[in-house]
Amino acid sequence: MFWPDQKSLSDLGLVGIDKELEEYHDQNNSATTADDEGLCDNPQSQERPKQSRPKTQARETSPQWFTTPQSIRRLFDKFPLRIYSLNELPQRSPRNRENNTLWIFTTNEGAQLGAPSFNPGCLKWQAYMIFKGIDFVTISSNNHASPTGALPFLLPASSTKNPLEAVLPIPSTRIERWVREKKVNTEKTGRPSDEGLEARNQHVEASVSTKQKSISKESLDMRYEAYMSLPNYRIRNAYVGPISIPHEIVEITAMRSQLYSLYLSPPNFASIVLPLYVNPSTSNTLARVALSHQLRAAAETELLKQSPIIDVEATYRDCDKAFEALSELLGDDEFFFGEEVPGLFDACVFAYTHVVLDEDLDWKHTRLREGLEQYGNLVEHQKSIVEGWFGDNASGRSRSHKKA
């Protein structure tokens, strides 16, 4: 049934109530889609919310003080007299609705090849999803597109072909949960994971081994989450024993040093930030200048949030300490905590080390890289992930970057 008509029925009321009704529809709509998304592997559950929708609306949308007489309602139901099929979508609309899409900072070519993102925040989740054997495609995007104001975010595959069904985005903070729920759903239904079958060959193995390990892995992931929930300062103070390094601390120190190194060190800004973050947004010089200024100011406020002054030496020193601790933690293992397949912690460390070590990123001010290169096992860790999990795609970004 064509449900917008059902809702238009209510328009017989006055204009004033319109907004209220629309809000109600929105809620109803999003509630349904949230439902869909949670149960997206269960085809039966799809029908339930949809069927109940018109009924609820007929009841809810007639305000108490005004009820449409039955005869008029029946007459109205006849309209519109004719409904044709959908209008086609514009050319720029993303078509791959049947895939999970991860929206990240990357180049257009990099997005097609699934190359690693040049943004640590995006790369972390991109790597994590690859580790977990989720099949997805990447889309080159920017922060304006994100529901949280920062990339990445995930648009789960639409279970129906109908483009009128909205799919709600999953912000980065909920990707881990989404992945876990997806796994649980897949295991519950006992079906082999679609993702596993369709995944690129190198991931099939991973997905199988992930499943075997999933229980122990999850408990480990939970433990990280517990670390993360601790207030920052306590983590900082507890930052002694190598085993208690939560990725929060890695992120903070690595992010601080990278923020500084990328945005506030003019040579790196010109050689990395401008071509990767600013120039793809617009070709206009004035707009680029304004955007660069905004980026730098944002990085500065971010750094000043954590300490009243930006102490360059301390920032690099902290970073070096973090690398040292991480290197000690990793030891001679291939992945952190002696796992056979990498997990969220590996994704997190890799996201930073890859961006620092990536040969294709033109670091003019190489202090971070030099610092990191002292820890051979971290470099190995990065290399084995790039080669083992990103395969040939690793250089996709750089190729297009060089072309540009």
Next chain:
Amino acid sequence: MADPLDSGDDIFDRLKKGVDPKLQEEKTRLANERELAQVEKAQRRLGELIQDNSTLPTTISSIRILNATNTRKGFLDRIFNPIISANQDRPYTLAEAIREVSIGADKLHKLDVFHEPISLFIDRPSHTDPSMTPTDIDIYLSVVEKSRFKFKTGTDIGNAEGSAYVHGLARNIFGGAESLNVNASFGTRTRSAYQASFETPILSNPDLRWEFGGLASSTQKPWSSHEEVLKGGWTKLRWMALGGGMHELGYNGVWRQITGLASNASPTVRRDAGDSVKSSLTHTWVKDRRDNPQLPTRGYLNKSTLELAGWGPLQGDVAFGKAEVEAQGAIPVPIPGVQGESGVSLTTGLRAGLLYPLPLGTEAESKPSRINDRFQLGGPTDVRGFRLSGLGPRDGSDSLGGDVYAAGSANLLFPIPRVGKDKPFRFQLFANGGRLLALKKSEIEGTDGEKVKQTLSPTIAELGNGLPSMAAGFGLVYAHPVARFELNFSLPLVLRRGEDGRKGLQFGIGINML
């Protein structure tokens, strides 16, 4: 009561015994008519006088503009110097002289720096001056300058939007009828808008103006779940064509940002989120021959808009050619048995537009259109009976807009009984419809130009595929001098799936309605 009016008293007396207000009304009407007749007679007499002397040789020795204290002499000279006889090779006749001067006075009017009316006096110079010739006359134009600064604050409610505004206007800044407009408004939908523009006539010609300005605004677009932030500037040259049409040629440079997406924004809107710079040339031509722009009963309006963005040296991030045409016509409908104007009229309107993607600068591939460049259709001011931007392609709950559209409307307007045809109220019956389509995705390989052409023709053919999306209804129209208000009841007749028709009442305010 003694009747001060003349001859036909006895009739009035008889009437007076009847219904008093009726008599009063009649009396005023007669008095008005008489007054009008007298004015006409005086005019005619003056006309005859001038007519009689129309061939009298006349030379204008001087033109004086009185009270124009803030207006530059050089600026006025450019209007009146050519008229002065010293600059003419032959003497005027009186009629010619008066015509020339009134053309000059008319220009003063159009400059919008003087109050109306501008009074004109003719004087013969005293013959004490030996340089005088007997045919000399002096012209005096007495003007009152409008206030130089105007400042206004207020609130507006309309089109589902409430806003507060501050408006400042500085007139005649450098004494050459230049004006500076500054606007700031804050509203529920247009979150904030700042705009400043400077306009000046060129060579004292009120029909040739140059304008430049800048704006910064942030507007909610709830129909496609985003907020658009604009920063930019423009410059325009505006002139009147001989046939009565108005031309405008301009350049726009705008930095647009699609941001603040709603949580349920569709992938298409997310894809278009972010920055883009539009650098475009525009040309607008309008010819308005309607008797009343808000409630026309006869006449027509033709309008065309062309825009070229991003092509060749224009640069920017978007490239397209955009053309839009609009035609509106109104004819009075005679009712058998009713003398004169019946007040019933039929208006029809037609709009169509096309966005043609072009390659940017020297690139080979053409750029597909973005949401902020595509057309939107639907709503109380164009296709009634649909929600705002309710027509066209949709993704989730978002209206995506289209690259090609056509819309038409027919309205039959009736005067309301007891209100009459002279009041700006009408009852209307209407039917309107349209299609809004996105260019199809190209499936063929080939050069870029071929590809675009290949997608264009099936899209245009699609316009005629099936009935257009339509709605019909009836309602009330009130034509305020500034805008037209409509309250309509309508039902959608034909829809595409996903299009947002509206059953029931719809309220609309618009300046330019279809």
